[in-house]
Amino acid sequence: MNLLKKLSLWIGFAIALLVLPRFFDSILATSILNQMAIAIIFALSYNMLLGQGGMLSFGHAVYFGLGGFMAVHALSMIEFETAYFSVTLIPLIGGLFGLAAGIFIGSFSTRKAGTVFAMITLGLGELVAASSLILVDFFGGEEGVSADRTFGPEFFGVDFAQSIEIYYLAAAWVFITTVLMYLFTQTPSGRMANAVRDNPERAEFIGYSARKVRFISFCASGFFAGVAGGLFALNYEIVTEENLNAATSGRVLLMAYIGGLGYFIGPIIGAVVLTLMNSLLSNYTELWMLYLGIMFVLTVMFLPQGFAGFIMMHQSAWVRRRLRYLILPYLTTGIPALVFVVSSVAMLEMSHTESDVFDFLGIPFDPSGWLSWLVLAATALGPGCPVCDTPFPAPAFRCLGISKRRQAETGLRPWRYSP
Amino acid sequence: MAILSLKNVSKKFGETEIIRNVSLDIVEGEKHAIIGPNGAGKSTLFHLISGRHGVTSGTIEFKGEPIHNLSPYEITRRGLARSFQVTNIFPRLNVFENVRCALLWSMGYRYSFWTLLGRAEKLNQKARATLNEIGLADKAHYPAGQLAYAEQRALELGIAIAGGGDMVMLDEPVAGMSHSEAASAVELIRRVTEGKTLVMVEHDMGIVFDVADRITVLVYGEVIASDIPERVRANPKVQEAYLGAAKEAEENA
Numbered sequence: 327m328n329l330l331k332k333l334s335l336w337i338g339f340a341i342a343l344l345v346l347p348r349f350f351d352s353i354l355a356t357s358i359l360n361q362m363a364i365a366i367i368f369a370l371s372y373n374m375l376l377g378q379g380g381m382l383s384f385g386h387a388v389y390f391g392l393g394g395f396m397a398v399h400a401l402s403m404i405e406f407e408t409a410y411f412s413v414t415l416i417p418l419i420g421g422l423f424g425l426a427a428g429i430f431i432g433s434f435s436t437r438k439a440g441t442v443f444a445m446i447t448l449g450l451g452e453l454v455a456a457s458s459l460i461l462v463d464f465f466g467g468e469e470g471v472s473a474d475r476t477f478g479p480e481f482f483g484v485d486f487a488q489s490i491e492i493y494y495l496a497a498a499w500v501f502i503t504t505v506l507m508y509l510f511t512q513t514p515s516g517r518m519a520n521a522v523r524d525n526p527e528r529a530e531f532i533g534y535s536a537r538k539v540r541f542i543s544f545c546a547s548g549f550f551a552g553v554a555g556g557l558f559a560l561n562y563e564i565v566t567e568e569n570l571n572a573a574t575s576g577r578v579l580l581m582a583y584i585g586g587l588g589y590f591i592g593p594i595i596g597a598v599v600l601t602l603m604n605s606l607l608s609n610y611t612e613l614w615m616l617y618l619g620i621m622f623v624l625t626v627m628f629l630p631q632g633f634a635g636f637i638m639m640h641q642s643a644w645v646r647r648r649l650r651y652l653i654l655p656y657l658t659t660g661i662p663a664l665v666f667v668v669s670s671v672a673m674l675e676m677s678h679t680e681s682d683v684f685d686f687l688g689i690p691f692d693p694s695g696w697l698s699w700l701v702l703a704a705t706a707l708g709p710g711c712p713v714c715d716t717p718f719p720a721p722a723f724r725c726l727g728i729s730k731r732r733q734a735e736t737g738l739r740p741w742r743y744s745p
Numbered sequence: 746m747a748i749l750s751l752k753n754v755s756k757k758f759g760e761t762e763i764i765r766n767v768s769l770d771i772v773e774g775e776k777h778a779i780i781g782p783n784g785a786g787k788s789t790l791f792h793l794i795s796g797r798h799g800v801t802s803g804t805i806e807f808k809g810e811p812i813h814n815l816s817p818y819e820i821t822r823r824g825l826a827r828s829f830q831v832t833n834i835f836p837r838l839n840v841f842e843n844v845r846c847a848l849l850w851s852m853g854y855r856y857s858f859w860t861l862l863g864r865a866e867k868l869n870q871k872a873r874a875t876l877n878e879i880g881l882a883d884k885a886h887y888p889a890g891q892l893a894y895a896e897q898r899a900l901e902l903g904i905a906i907a908g909g910g911d912m913v914m915l916d917e918p919v920a921g922m923s924h925s926e927a928a929s930a931v932e933l934i935r936r937v938t939e940g941k942t943l944v945m946v947e948h949d950m951g952i953v954f955d956v957a958d959r960i961t962v963l964v965y966g967e968v969i970a971s972d973i974p975e976r977v978r979a980n981p982k983v984q985e986a987y988l989g990a991a992k993e994a995e996e997n998a
Binding site: 514517532533539 | 818833837838850851861862
């Protein structure tokens, strides 16, 4: 019974992975779910570096991409019968290649954390991305390398021609790798990674080489990034330079950060949110990258612990059964905040539109008339924060409209921006 | 028998010689205090012994083997533990994890990534015992960075002694504490270093003469006396260089 309680979170996770495609069963939904699965593993692997080990990497896509390229080559080998194994193992090939790359690069890049490490990863990221256009045999130049995943022995009668079949395979890999990455945090190496992140000097004075501790995390992280790359290769059947360049490295950093570095579950949340924004928001607006950037800045400033941190902030209120005290303050700040966001979005979109009439939520605005701008600006800045009686918006984000008394009652401690 | 032996140790930072030709023996099991005015090089000497800095010349032997210019973790693994003058803990880990991490190497876990710490009963028991010893058992789940100053100093000491080193070096363990905090800290130090060799840097003369079996006086990077407390107190050179200076300061105050 105790064991069941301990495992309930994992069982819930497994069930969620299994039932999700029953609720979201369109082709688009399946493709988004597959992207999410890949992003979750990738973001969790990134958090092994930054969140757990204190290593800020600007080149994590290198291991994702190299794993992906190797996986796509392995797929071709299965297709041309130079190798004979099930494609379910393709992510493992990607992982092992990511691990090999991690061992090689980690051997000299993990000497120091901080700026030195960040600069090395940035340089290596550029180096690998550039050489991917030169070493055409392995990287396939600009068009990349493609393969067909339907060859090789069938897996219990499944040939993975359908993308829903890939989803279940990806879900299995997500589950396995998430469990493994979680267990890693509970081992001596995983714990010492936290210790080295906090204070590398003291770690040396309790008997551990900070460099070796970082190296182990770095290699493990390379392995799991490679697994994610292998899944990518399997899902899209093509890998290109885009999969190991700086943009991909930047995206995984955003996922981990927005989700919350300090919590194991953070990168999972980040991966889900960013994948959704990436694939859904981009259908509605060309400005989605701008919104993503704004969201990142706001997260860094007002929720330095990420979405996961924001959720965990309510733990004490939940334990004390006082969440209901927060409903009113959340409404009184949430509604003005929503008005502010909607009006700001309208102004941004209106400035971007090329047509003569800008239709927003059924209301026609005239982009060239000053009245439209005035109306939107007034609605954006109009409502102040009713709880702390200060002009909107900044203080509302900062205090979330929760008075000192409510904070004391619920135990909610908003994270403040401290530069 | 000397557990630690320094021979003609010098340390230069650029052209400035901070430690000049220091020779010093620490006898196994003794409580040894290093005193001296500000800037005398006491902390630097600690850093040389514990491997934070390399020596410019001379040799340091620990248990008969040379340790100068080894890295801190190699020296720690040989059984030489130390604490720091400025609190040097793992601020985001909780108190329990701080102590448990300090125990890992000595209990043979090395860089294992296949052992689950939750199941390591002996390790967890020992970590809890250490927490009891330093009086932080009820704060076990607090992030270490949130502890009060005196508690952080206790944790600092706990991390240093947890690894079970035969020799413990404490750099100003009671600096910045109130009188009563210092008194209980001294009690704690006495208790946890029982049967071990202790070397400490301390400014509080009351504590030094109370705890130490022998005292070494360091002035401008040179050892001017190293003896039992009574003879150090009586040494005219020491009185002139150190206690005299303190007396003068007192008179001026």
